[in-house]
Amino acid sequence: MSLDITSLSRAANEARGLAIDAVHASKSGHLGLPLGCAEIAAVLYGHELKHNPDEPRWIGRDYFILSAGHGSMLLYAWLNLSGYDVTMDDIRAFRQLHSKTPGHPEYFETPGVECTTGPLGQGLGNAVGVAVAAKMAAARFNTPEHQIFDQHIICLAGDGCMQEGVSAEACAFAGHFGLDNLILIYDANAVTLDAMAAATQSEDTGKRFQAYGFDVQKVDGQDMVAFLRALKKAKARDNGKPQMIIAQTLIGKGIPEVAGTAKAHGEAGAKFADEARKNLALPEEHYFVSQETRDYFAKHKKALLRQYKRWEKMYRDWRAKHPDQAQLLDDAIDKKVPADLLSKVPAFPADAKIATRKAGSEALQPLAREMPFLISGSADLHGSTLNYIEGGEDFSRDNHKGRNIHFGIREHGMCAIMNGIGYHGVFRASGAT
Ligand SMILES: Cc1ncc(C[n+]2csc(CCOP(=O)(O)OP(=O)(O)O)c2C)c(N)n1
Structure with a gap:
C-alpha cells in the first residue's frame, strides 16, 4: 500500500495539536519531540508498524520503544489515534497522578508502552535487550514454516540518549552480536535541553555507529516518503547489522516562535498555543481529531487485524504440530516454574x-x-x-x-x-x- 500523505499529514498536525493541548493544560511536559517527530510517528503508527491495538502484548508484534521518554505525548497521541485503550480523557489527564499518561512512559500504566523510559539512554539499552530476546525466541521456537517471532525492534532516541554512556555500551554490544532486528531512529534535531547540541557534542555520531557495526542512513525526518523508504530498507536488510536511521528533524515544528531552538524542548512553546493551533489548521475545539483521521485509522486498524489473523493462523498450526513447544512458551510467558x-x-x-x-x-x-x-x-x-x-x-x-x-x-x-x-x-x- 502506498503512503497516504494527505491523511497522514493531517493526522500529524492533529497529533501535534494533542501534544500542545495536553502540555498547555498540565503546564508542564515536553513539546519539542512530539512536534518534531510527528511525521516519523505518522509513518510508523499510520503505515508501517506491525502491531495490534486490541492486543498490545501480541508476541509477534514490532516493538516501538521511545527511549527519549520525555517526549511521551508523542506516544500517547499516536496510541490514541491507533485505537489503543488510551482515551481522550486519558490525554486530558496528562501528567496527573495515577493517570494512564504519566510525564514519562511507564510499562505497567499504559497499553502500548513497551518500556518505562525517561532516564536517557536506558530505553535504547532496553531495546537492545528486547532485540536479544526476540532473536533468542526465534531460535528456540520458529520452524521453517512457522515464523512465530519475526519482528523488528524500533527505538527512537535523541541526542541525550546518544550522549549517555549506557547507549554506547549497549550499541557496541548490538553491533558485535549482529542484532539486525534492531532499528534505531536517531532524532537528530541539533538541540538538547539547555542549548544547541553543538554546545556539548561535535562527534560524527553516524560514523561512531558505523564503527560499532551498524548500517547508517541519513534522511529528512519530516519527509514521510524518504523516511518510509529508509525504514523499509532497514527492515529488509537482514545482514547481521543493526540499522540506524539518522532523521534530521525540526524540534518544536509547528510553533515557529521556538522551533529549532532549545526553547522548543520543554513547555515554553505552550504559551504560543493559540497561534500555533491556527497555523496547523486546527479548529477552536481542543483535543481535536477529525473524522477523516478517525476513519483513516479505523481502516488501517482493519488492515492490521488482517495481518494479525494471518499470523494467528500460522501460530495455531504451530501449536497443533508442536504442542510441547507451545506448552513451554505458555509457561515461559506465564512465568511458571516447577512447584518443587x-x-x-x-x-x-x-x-x-x-x-x-x-x-x-x-x-x-x-x-x-x-x-x-x-x-x-x-x-x-x-x-x-x-x-x-x-x-x-x-x-x-x-x-x-x-x-x-x-x-x-x-x-x-x-x-x-x-x-x-x-x-x-x-x-x-x-x-x-
Ligand atoms: C539520564 C538522564 N539525564 C538527564 C535527563 C534530563 N533531560 C531530559 S531531556 C534532556 C535533554 C535531551 O536532549 P535530546 O535528547 O536532544 O531531546 P530533545 O531536546 O531533542 O527533545 C535532559 C538533559 C534525563 N531525563 N535522563
Missing part, C-alpha cells in the same frame, strides 16, 4: 566453608535445568562470578540459542539489556559482575 523448584537447590549448612559465589554457582545449575528460559550473563567475569550455565552454550552472532551472554566489560549496558530481555516477556535474565 526450591527443593532442587542444594542445602548448605550454616557453617559451610564455601565461597558464596561457588554456592551461587551450585544453586544456579539445578535452577537452570528446571528453568529452560533462565539466561545468565556476565560482564567478562564468568571466571570469578561462576554464574555460567553448564551446557547452556554461549549466545553469539551464530547461536541465538545460547543461554550464557558475554556482555563484555559493559556493566551499565548489561543491566539495561537484561531489563530489555525481561520486557520481552519470555526469558528471565540474570547477570553478574
